[in-house]
Amino acid sequence: MFAQGRLAEALQARRGQLFLWAPVLLGLGIGLYFALRWEPETPHYLGLGLGVALGVLGSRSGSAALVLPAAGVGLVAAGLLLAGARAHLVAEPVLGFRYYGPVEGRIVEIDRSASDAVRLTLDRVVLERMSPARTPARVRVSLHGRQDWIVPRPGQTVVLTGHLSPPSGPVEPGGFDFRRMAWFDRLGAVGYTRTPVLLLEPARGGAELWMARQRMALSVAVRERIGGEAGAFAAAVSTGDRSAMPAGTLDALRSANLAHLLAISGLHMGLLTGFVFALVRYGLALWPWLALRLDTKKIGAAAALAAGAAYLALSGGNVATERAFIMVGVMLVAVLADRRAVTLRSVAVAAVVVLVRRPEELTGPGFQMSFAATTALVAVFAALRGRTFGPRVLRAVAAVVLSSFVAGLATAPIAAAHFNQISHYGLVANVLSVPVMGSVVMPGAVLAACLAPVGLEGAGLWAMEAGLAWILRVAHTVSGWDGALSHVPTPGPAVLPLLAIGGLWVALARGPGRIAGALPLTAAFGLWAAAERPALLIAEGGGLVGVMTAEGRGLSKPRGDGFAAGVWLENDGTPVAQEIAYDRGVTKGAIASAGPVSVIHVTGKRALEGLAGCGGAGIVVTNVESGTERPCLVLDVSRLRETGSVAGYADEGRLVLRSASELTGARLWTRGAAAQALPALPAEGQ
Incomplete structure (x- = not known):
């Protein structure tokens, strides 16, 4: 008792x-x-x-x-x-085959693909000779070729001739599963068109699409007024529209660890609502009669909450901005309820709200990095509450440096695990850029929004342009320094959970027991350092093979299947051009060594028919159907359709094969049973 x-x-x-x-x-x-x-x-x-x-x-x-x-x-x-x-x-029909033909639908989103092509997301989809019950709720189409027949706008109903296919699985077993993300986005097919997109009906729709059209109109207006890189950047931070951002600019921002300034996230939402809160609260305090009779702090919090909601609607209401608004909204409601706003409890409430609304967000880098940075910042500044460091003039500088260091330290392992890169001068770039974003760019955006109704938004846009031009100059300069960026291999599946457990224990535990969090952190980095990359990788359609050589990953062809090739090389921690990887001694139609077993890659029906037996290899990979029995393991297009991508690991004289379907299992988004395990092949000659 x-x-x-x-x-x-x-x-x-x-x-x-x-x-x-x-x-x-x-x-x-x-x-x-x-x-x-x-x-x-x-x-x-x-x-x-x-x-x-x-x-x-x-x-x-x-x-x-x-x-x-x-x-x-x-x-x-x-x-x-x-x-x-x-x-x-969120269950919706998913296309079960490759489709070529007319595609009709209403534009609900416009963005850019990884290859920098304009990309449309359509709903109210109509496909030829397909019943509505089997038609995907949404499809996404990249636009290639000449596309100047119409200017795409949300709400327009368009028709095009497109190539569509089901969302693909992981490009390597255990990797990012696009099918799962597409399932939760209600995206039932993806593809492209090389023919002109034609307008069937002008833009129509409810309040959501009306707001999307206003957002696109504002984005165009901002780009026209500011122009160049800075204009595209201003449109991105104002409306979330990144379709005009040049690829080189994006690379520079990523290399300098400034890409977070591009996405409308917690930083932007916090800066905007913080500026509005301070402006309203201290502006009202200048009127003593009013300040003595009203709670200006709560009025400021209400005004900041309204500004955040407007920013959420204007930015398109994407998941990252919604998450940022929830986090800021919880803190502002705490002010209205006479509670302390910036506490770990507020962060916990925001995390619960996000997870209840969108549980799938847990596995994404946005959720992980946002809450890692916020939790670390609140925990550190709570521990330092009441302490002063140097003269008052230097405290603001010290706060910026400390904030950038803490947030960077908390998010760097997560970013490295998801994106396979580490920015070594990110602290310098953030110290030079984040204060400008908070003191120049976001106030300029608020000023432009307030003065736009009377046609005097030019002053605010000028401030935005000056601030963003400085940030871009920092990004290009820092990314050009020697050793600005390094690459790391993808960690095993246990690394991120261990990092989360260790980091959360250090941040949330009290007393000497928090040091126990060092154990899972140490284990995570130890497992990461010992991570083994596959000796063999096979693309889902059999169109590409990669084997590990003394020089790094060798690929079976210099072009084609570029997405899979790029992901493989990034996950190896050596993101070189596909042509360079092809020069590493692995050629199509020639035997290559995959650990203890040799493999040959044969493309095309004629080449496969001309192959005698297995061509001296232990594994034959082909992108067509093989109707001939061969004295080796044959991974043809039919088998790979069941297994998905395949990885092979050298283990004590054997090559152990793992398929994407085997690791993913039979889930709602896989549309079928898990494939049977592939055999482990003994070393040749045994």
Whole structure:
């Protein structure tokens, strides 16, 4: 009884801190759902619902011994239940074959593809000879060739002749699964067109598309008034439209670790709402009669919340901006409720709201980096509260440097894991750029918005142009320094979870016990350093093979399947041009060594028919169907359609093959059962 009483007292003393772990446990359940290799069925969901109910009852039982385990089990079960419910609620038809023909639809989004082509997302899709029940709710089409017949605008109904296919799986087993992202975006097909896009009906639609049209009109107006790189940058930070950003500019911003300034995220939302809050609060304070009768702090918070909501609507309401608005909104509501705004509790509330609304966000770099940076900043500045460092003049500079260092340190491993690169001078670039974004660019945007109704927005746009021109100059300068960027291989699946556990334990735990967070952090970096890249990689359609050589990854052809080639080389930590990787001794139609087993890549039916047996190799890879029995493992297009991409690992004289379908399993977005495991091949000659 004495021990139980002490436990109850300890829980009561830490009651405010326990809520900080709610999003962690909720995220654990969501992560478990996405890690499954099978889809839960009705009995599983009933069991999870029972687990949530028991968790609620146990946490309210008053028994100190039940509170923590009951709350933990309930939150984990709730995470699993939320993710599964969301996956079923967004279910829409997915194209099951390659389609070529007329495509009709309404434009709902305009952006750019990885190859820098204009890309349209269409809803209300009509495909030839396909029933509405089988037609995807949304398709995405990249525009190639001459496309000056119309100026695309949201709400327009267009028709085109397109090549469509189902969203593809991971380009290598265990890699990013585009099919899953497309499933939650209700995207049932992707493709391209080389013929002109024709207008069927002018822009129509409800309030959402009306706002999208206003956003595009504003983006065009900003680019016309400012022009050049700075104009495209201004349109991006004002409306979220990055379609005019040159590829070279994007590369420079990424290399200098300034790409976060391009996306409308927590930084932009925080700077905007913070400026509006200060402007309204201190502006009203200049009128003593009003300041003595009204709570100017709450008026400022309400005005900032309204400005944030308007910015969310104007920017298109994408996931990153929505997440940023939720985080800022929770803090402003705390001000309205006379609570301290910037606390870890506010961050936890925002994380819970985001995870409940969009559980799939947990696995994305945006969610991970946003909350890693915010949690680290709030924890560090809370620990330093009440301390002063040097004269008042230097405190602002010290705060900027410390903020950039802490945020960069918290997000660098996540960015490296997702994007395979580390910016070595990112701290310098951010110290030189972030204050300009906060003190010049965002105030200029607010000034332009306020003066636009009377035609005097020029002053605000001039400030935006000057500030963004400085940031671009910093990006190009820093990215050009020697050693500005280095590359790292992709870590194993356990690394990011261990980093999250370790970092959260250090940030959220209290007392000397927080040092225990160093254990998972050390384990994560140790596993990353020991990560092994596959000796063999095979593309999903059999069109490309890559083997690891002494010089790095060698590819079987210098052009074609460029997306897969680029991802493979980036994941190796050596993002060279495909032509360079082709020169590493691996040629199409020739035998190459993949660890202890040789492989030959044959493309085209005629070349395959001319191959005698296996051509002396242990594995034959081809992009056509093989109707001939051969005394080796044949991975033709039919087999690869079932397995998806394939990776081979050298292990004690064998080549162990793993397929994408085997690792992903049978899920809603895979549209079928998991493929059977591929055989492990012994070393040749054994």
